[in-house]
Amino acid sequence: MQFEVGDKVRTKKQHPCGSKIWEIIRVGVDFKLKCEGCGHIITLPREKALKSITKKMED
Numbered sequence: 001m002q003f004e005v006g007d008k009v010r011t012k013k014q015h016p017c018g019s020k021i022w023e024i025i026r027v028g029v030d031f032k033l034k035c036e037g038c039g040h041i042i043t044l045p046r047e048k049a050l051k052s053i054t055k056k057m058e059d
Contacts, residue, residue, distance in 0.1 A: 007057075
C-alpha cells in the first residue's frame, strides 16, 4: 500500500483520546502522524507504522 502526505489512515490501537483515525504529515524513513481526535503528533519508524495501519480511509 502506498501512502502520501495528507492521507487519512486507521490504526489497530486507538489513541488515549479515543480516536483511531490519523492524518499522515510526513512519509520517509519515519512516519509522522497527527491524531484526528486531539491533534497530538507522533513519529514512528516506518516498519512500526506500516504494521499498525489497518486501512487507508476514503475521503
